[in-house]
Each structure stands twice: as structure tokens, then as C-alpha cells.
Amino acid sequence: MPKSKLILLFCVLAAACLFSLAAGPAGLSPDIIINLRLPRTLAALTVGAGLGLAGALFQGVLKNPLSDPYILGTSSGATAAAVFCFLAGIERTSPVFFLAVFAGAFGATFLSYWLARAAGRLSDAALVLAGVAVSAFLSAVVMLTLSAARERSFSLLNFVLGGLYAVEPGVLAISGTVILAALVFSGARWRALDAMSLGAEKAYHLGADPERERLVFFGLACAATSAAVAMGGTIGFVGLMTPHIMRRFTGPSARVLAPAAAIGGAALLTAADAAGRSMFSPSEVPAGVIMALAGAPFFMWLLWKNSRGRV
């Protein structure tokens, strides 16, 4: 990636951070900026980076431009597991919580993948369809659980809607570490990811073990997604949009694309969260809603472009 584009990317990230730190009803009070907006900005950066990275990994390893943690059912799996943990009284800072959420994310993703492959050749459309089916089922399970759990259903619904209302520092630390680790590991394996994005057969001839690499990258993407969901609930479209936008600047190689998608996702979600909590004052609109408003039309555009065979 040329230096000028790298600088541009960091300028966008800096602008999103500045917007997030400066926007709010309290104006530029230093107290509010340091104690309130800074932790929230860090949370948005972390969740955005996790989702952006997961999107880039999924799109690469599945060789599918329509993949993202939201569409594949990864987020729904993580959300369902998180809701069950809440009801079981497992704290968000407990390792059990993270393991359960990861298991939910991985299980749902693998189910989508397996269904799509069982349906015949692994086509883009089959994968999206399988993801929709898995997501829909898991969302229904979550909704059923919510209507059964009357007392806490509203707080849980809040989590399901996706947002960063009050982030616990402990959760931020754990999620941040997990996402950073996923970023570093996938950075070290960029050659394998590039090989996978050529298709399993070519990857095999290039010396990669496609079955193993698929599992590894599913694992990394699910770890990043579950860390993001543990903190921000279900936030869609960050993972779908950022790799596409970034690819225009970085080209297709995962060496630059994966970290760029993480940075882009961080900037995107930070801006969305800041807009959601400052533009509708004194109420706030969850970042997940803002992202869906922006992301769903993007998905439609992508489908349209894809149908014309230009992706």
C-alpha cells in the first residue's frame, strides 16, 4: 500500500476518534472527555477492529465477498450464547463467559458453512442462504428466551440490539486482548490466507492445508467476533463493509488488507457510535442501529454489483 494511502487511512481513524471525543452535550469538558468519552471511544475502536478483522478473514478464507460475522450467523451464535450466560448468572468478565460465547460463534459459523457445502458446490449464494437460516433460527431462540425471561427481558433486548452504552473496563481489557491477539496471529499467517483466497485447490498446491487453515481462520475470526459481541452485542455490517472499502486502497493481499480492515472497522464504528449518541440528544441511538442504516443499503449495492459479475 502506498504511503499516501496509509496516511489517509490513519487520518480517517484520527478524525473518527476526534469526532467521538468531541461530540456530546457536555461540550469540551476535560473531565467528560477523559472519563466518559475516552473509554467509550476505546470500546468502539476495539469492537470495530474486531468486526472489521473478522470480516476480512471470513471473506478471504471463504473466497466469498458477501461474508461477514453478521451474515454468516457468527454474531447470532455469540449473542445467543451470551444471553444464555446472562440468564445463568455468568458474569461478563468471567473466562467461562468468553469460552461460551466463542463456542456459540464457532458452532453457528461452522453450521452455516457445513450446510452450504452440503447443499452442493460452495457458492456465494448458498453460504449467504445458510447463514440467513442459521441466524434466523438463533434469533428466534434468543427472542423466545427473552419473552420467557420477563423480568430482565428489556435489559437483554438492549444487549441484543447492540450498543456500547456502559462498557465495563474488565470486559474492554479482555476483549481488547483477544482481538489484538487475533490480529497478530492472522498477520503472521497472511500467506496462508492469501493462498486460501485463491480457492482450496490452489491453496493445496501452494503448500497450505486447506482444511486446517479454514479451521484456523474460522477460529481467529470467531474469536474476534465473540470478543466484539461480548462488549457491544450484535452489531452488523462493520465486517461486511470495511474489507470492501479497504480493498480499493490496499489491494487483495491479506498482509495489508486484514490490518487495514481492522483499522477501517475501528474508524467506522467509532464514528457510528459517536453519531448515535450525539445527534439525537438527550436520547441515544445504539451504534448497531446506525450501522444497519448505513450497512444494509451497502449490502444491497454489493448484491446488485455481484449479480452483474463485477465483484
Added chain:
Amino acid sequence: MRITAVIVPFLLCSLSLPASAKRVVSLMPSYTEIIFALGAGGELVGVSNFCNWPAETAGIEKAGDYLRPNVEKVYALKPDVVFAGAWAGASSSKQLSAMGVKVVRLPEEKSAADIFASIRLIAAELGRKAQGEGLIRSLKALLPAAAPAAPVKVYIEADSGGWTAGGHSFLSDAIMLAGGKNIFGGENRGYFQASWEEVLLLDPQAVILLSGAKEEFLARPMAGGLAAVKAGRIITGLDRDAFSRPGPRLFEEIKKLKNLLYAEK
């Protein structure tokens, strides 16, 4: 002659007495509580899934929730009258009306006065006007006499995540009657998610947490700086159901809140 001597007083009696033993369905917990307070609990043949007070509601058929009443179930209960909230889908009310069931849709209560209006409407419908007026009198008697000169600034969180009440909610009025002032009382809406930064800015002197998650509240950024936290006025002791339903039990809670807000420290 003898027969008319029996029949005429009987007819007169049946004209002046309330239409006895109606079959009533209530689709809101607050209406159910009002009906019991009017002494007409025995006439209820169906209540909503959320109706859990008084204990007798456990033995009454459940007919769906107030947003999505189970139309077939309501119909099968053969009610003389169904009390539905303004919330209830207009379509289910229309369906019931089309099947010949009388549906009374009460407007949403936005103040204590609206609650009294609902009591009057229900009492009139059940032929218990006198009991209705009596209930209203006894509820009014529970309210604190005069508003204090400098009301306590109150932030009420109905559900964690900043879900609060604006000026269009009876909760705002309830807080005022308890001698407080809802910090979001100027907002022309019912319920909304308030931004935490705005709460910090408005710096309430007391906080009511209906969901009761005090630890989670205190762990929020800068929560320690709030006047309410410094003064130790985080109120979690209100009965969540009673305080969040526009029914008769709200008034006991208002009295309780007044005592909590103005307790000697």
C-alpha cells in the same frame, strides 16, 4: 296481584342495582388491579399474561399480553366487556368488535389525573361509579399535601441501559407528586434511552433504579461524581411492578418515594 307484588320490586331492584356478575376480560395489569380495587375482581374471567397482582389473578385464565392479545382465547371466554389499552393492536380490537365482543380501549395514562380518568371509565363500565369515586378519594388521600419549594432532581431508570421516562409518562408525574422533579420531565415523549453524558450533565440529586442493578449503575464512568451518589440517594427499594403500572398501587409507592426522598440523613 300477588305475582306483580313480587315481580315489580324485583324489576325495580334489577334496574337500580349494577348489572350483576358481568364477565370481564382485562388486558393490562393496571386495569386488573383497578378492577380488584373496585371490588369487582370476581367478575374477571380473563387477564393478561403479565397480570400477577393480587394473588387471585393466578387462578384466572390468561388471554395473551397487552400488545398481542390472544383474540380466540378472549372470544372463547365470552366476555361482556374487554378492557384493552391504547397499546393493544387496533386490529385485534377490531376483530373482537366484529365478532360482537364489546371492547373498551382506554387511553394511555400520562399523569395521575389520567389514572383517575381510567378508574372512572372502568367503574362506570362495571356499574360501580360510587366505588370508583371512593377509590379515587382514598388514593388522593395518600398523596403528599403540598409540593416542596425546591423539589429534588430525580433520574429514573426503568431498565438498565439508560431507559428512562420523559414528560409524557405518568412516571414523571409520580415523581413530581412525591416531591421530586424528573430531570427528563421536559422531554415530550414517553420512554426513551437517555445518553449517559446527558445524565451526568443534569446531575440528579436522587436516582431511582426500577431494575435494581445498583452495582452496575455505580460502575458506570463518573457515576461517583453524581450528587445522588455522593448523597447516597440511589433508590432501589420501590416495587418495580407497582411503580411502573398506572394503577392504584402506584400511590402507595409515591408515598414511599416521598419518604425516601425526604428522609432525614
